[in-house]
Amino acid sequence: MNLPADSPFGPENLPYGVFSPDGGAPRVGVRIGDQVLDLAVALGDEVFAEPALNAFMAQGYDRWVEVRRRIQDLVAGEPPAAALHPVGEVVLHLPFEVADYVDFYASEHHASNVGRLFRPDAEPLLPNWKHLPVGYHGRAGTIYVSGTGVVRPCGQRKGPDGPVFGPSTRLDIEAELGFVVGAGTPANSPISPAEFPRHVFGAVLLNDWSARDIQAWEYVPLGPNLGKSFATSVSPWVVPILALDGARIPLPGQTDPVPLPYLAESRPWGLDIEVTVRWNGQEVARPPFREMYWSPAQMLAHLTVNGASARTGDLYGSGTISGPEPAERGSFLELSWGGRNPLTVNGEPRTFLEDGDEVVFEGTATTASGAKLGFGELRGRVLPARQS
Amino acid sequence: MNLPADSPFGPENLPYGVFSPDGGAPRVGVRIGDQVLDLAVALGDEVFAEPALNAFMAQGYDRWVEVRRRIQDLVAGEPPAAALHPVGEVVLHLPFEVADYVDFYASEHHASNVGRLFRPDAEPLLPNWKHLPVGYHGRAGTIYVSGTGVVRPCGQRKGPDGPVFGPSTRLDIEAELGFVVGAGTPANSPISPAEFPRHVFGAVLLNDWSARDIQAWEYVPLGPNLGKSFATSVSPWVVPILALDGARIPLPGQTDPVPLPYLAESRPWGLDIEVTVRWNGQEVARPPFREMYWSPAQMLAHLTVNGASARTGDLYGSGTISGPEPAERGSFLELSWGGRNPLTVNGEPRTFLEDGDEVVFEGTATTASGAKLGFGELRGRVLPARQS
Structure with a gap:
């Protein structure tokens, strides 16, 4: 051709x-x-x-x-x-039927930024963070393909005199990669990091739409739920792990502490991938996947080490990709520092999403030989809240 | 007949x-x-x-x-x-294919007990608890029918000099009811509490096996994951909501605060159901579902109020059923008060599960006319950890 x-x-x-x-x-x-x-x-x-x-x-x-x-x-x-x-x-x-969906939290920069914003009086990283890839299960039934409109969710948020109910006022994105399990594993047969490419079929761009006000009120002690479960978007093209093998790079950290043996990688599965985030057409960030602390091979090893099976169609997200630089942050929460430092988008000050806004992610992997592998676009527009 | x-x-x-x-x-x-x-x-x-x-x-x-x-x-x-x-x-x-699985935390007595045990220096109930049914998504792919052996999970737990890896030393049960969505709802069409019986097909007994040591180390800030995801068991018989309609009773609380309107019930969906818990043949607890703070109708209303769809086969657990009395607690964590007050089981002091232990739940609903509706048995035996 x-x-x-x-x-x-x-x-x-x-x-x-x-x-x-x-x-x-x-x-x-x-x-x-x-x-x-x-x-x-x-x-x-x-x-x-x-x-x-x-x-x-x-x-x-x-x-x-x-x-x-x-x-x-x-x-x-x-x-x-x-x-x-x-x-x-x-x-x-949607390119695959989703079995279970798990979302990780594998960027040290993102976890630190969120810790500073949500828990300003405490250490930004919690004690477990550098010992295991922290993650939680999300809703598989509300994963949509690129182009699906995202209706602004309603829910409870904290008010001055107790919680109030209404459309989220802090609707946000999270720029992530998602990894699709192709060949699962039965119960009590964990997948070691070395076995990652035999089980994971490919990767997609993933937007973990997040209602920060709903999330902040609900998330203790069992984690996020309605602040996330209304919608998660994925790109229509699944880039094979067989292709991404050429984009492998070492992870940036993991020397202090060294991870436990079940998380040790013999071949590194850091990936040289960059995502661009456009808000109403204007590029606002370039989150670098190469800066992620935990690799996708470690995430799957962790997910299955307790004996949990994995199935064809399981999807796991990396968590928001944020790099060390301000323009490398993968959420508006971080880019606007909790809404306190608005971004300028098409000449206007902006913090969180307004109805009609469109967000587009693109992703590119760079191989050792310099080839560029595209992920295509992940596109989503915010629709007004349902009238109740 | x-x-x-x-x-x-x-x-x-x-x-x-x-x-x-x-x-x-x-x-x-x-x-x-x-x-x-x-x-x-x-x-x-x-x-x-x-x-x-x-x-x-x-x-x-x-x-x-x-x-x-x-x-x-x-x-x-x-x-x-x-x-x-x-x-x-x-x-x-297993009587149904599980779509999404969510676990709630709807017993005030359980949430208070766990708060005292996990966060002894803080108020046992967090500020959101009486305003919304707190819950999180769990792993649908590891839901098993009664009789399936439960292999002791391995994982990280806190040690004196950082985390250690190995078989869980605090393997526990949680006695719950599970509710099965029969007829779902599309996105952005929340199911009000009044619509509950048109969407939920029936109820099962549910054992949310929990590795407390893994859970305690991993659960901040995104909630439980590997401490729960290795196995959840359900009973083989799905008791129809059409049958349980006769066992409806008012909820015991919800006067201070009164829930927000989207959670208000016109017909109460408290249920007069009692579970018995037997440990190696000896009855150790009788958790009373009638004491639950939140109803299953409110749980589903909450799950869908943000616009999330629900699917045929969605399963949601009530969370551990614990009543006000010590012998009404639905977990060994509570029954042994964090392992400090062992129970006597067949003459021996016991705290958490040992290999070979068998736990059996039975459930009975009582209708207004005095009829007894059985849930049958939910049975599970602990198998030794996988050799790694």
Whole structure:
């Protein structure tokens, strides 16, 4: 195929998604340049005629390697024209059925910033933070694909004379990566960090929409719930871990303390990925995944070390990606420092989201050879609160 | 049918489950006395030949009413012998596919006890507790049916010189009820407390196995995760809300403060249900659901008020049921007061679970007319930690 050498969707990437060709049923495709390759047509395999990646993912690592090689062979030549659709002419769907969803908190800069904002009188990092990847389960049933509108949630927030109920006044984003388990593990068979690429199929951009006022009031002692459970958005393209292997880099920390043995990595799974955050068209941050304290391989090792099984379709988020610089913070909570230092967006002072606002994430991984792998866009617009 | 008048599985109960007759495929049945009625055979409807209740539940409230009436008609006469199996001769399965799982914390006595134990220098109840049913999402993929062995989980716990890794030394139970959503709701269509019986299909006994040492180290600031995610057990029989309607009673509190309007109940959904907890055969507690502060109708109203959808198969737990009396506490953490006051079980002092221990819950609802509705047994045995 004729592809520009610098395409973020070249033969080193090959992200998977689920698309509908004009009037057709949802099916699995791979993005190549500005085209979508219909895999059921191109490879003649019914597993790709499914409306989700789950059946293919469940076939396991060896099959992922084989299919990737076959697609690369196709792309090196000329794929059948009948299997190609311009990406602008198809509808993109949630690419997989979500089993369990867990969200981590793996950026030291983010956790420290939130600690300073939510608990100003205490040490910003809690004592457990550098010993384990802190995380919690979120709502799998409210994960939506890019482009789905986000209705402003209602809920309780603290008022001067007790809680008040109404639309959130501090609606925020969290710029994250999400990791999709392709091949699970039965109960009591933990996945070591070295086994990560045999179990995790790929990565997506993830927006963990957060109502900070609802969250601040509800979150003790059992963690966030309604402040998060109304919506989580993911990008339509799942970038294979087989592609991201080339973007591996060492983690920036973990020398003091050294993690317990079950979290030790023999090959590092830090990733050189940068996300850009645009608010109503204006770039407001560039969160760097390369600065994350915990790797996605460590997150999965932690999730399963207690004997918990993992299933095809399990999704786990990294937690907000924030770097050390102010312009590298992945939430408006941090970018506006709790609303006290408004950002200037299109000439206006802004803190949290207003109705009609649109937020777009883009992500790019850089491989050791300098290739750029695109994640595409994750787009979401805020809709007014439901009238009650 | 010939049933003893005091059977806990008489025509006022009719709980649903999924069973395998000798050598057969899993299918939906109803427990009547000591028999299981095969509904696919008895009613000639393929929705009951499914290996889970989900397809039937998704048909909605009117259908639940109709099928219940047809079963009551059958039981009033003589159901076909080919449709009846002795309950002791069938295998019982997890009765539904779990979509999302949420666990609440709705007993004031439990929350106060845990507050005193985990945060001895602070007020036992946090400021939000009487304003909203505090809850968090748990792991849906590790919900098991009664009888499944529970392998002692490994994990990090606090040690004198930093965290140590190993099998939990404080493995505990939590005696709860679980509520199963039969008919969900789309996004941004909250379920009011009055609509509870049209959406929730039934209730089960639930054991929220908890590793207290892992939980205490990990739970700040995002809540419990690995201390709970290794296993949650549920009873095989789902007692219909249509049956429990007769066991409704007022809630014991909610006068100071009065809940916000979205949590107000016009018909009370307190439930007169008592659970018994046996540890290696000895009864150690009788947790009373009638003492719960928040009702299951309020829990679902809270879960969906922010716009979150609910799905067929969503399960939510009540949180540990503890009453005001010491012998009414639903966890060993409370019964042994943090391990400081051992219980005497079969003549030996005991605090937390040892390998080989078996815990059995039973539940009984009492209706206004005095009928007893059984939940059956929820049984689990502790297996030794995996060798790593």
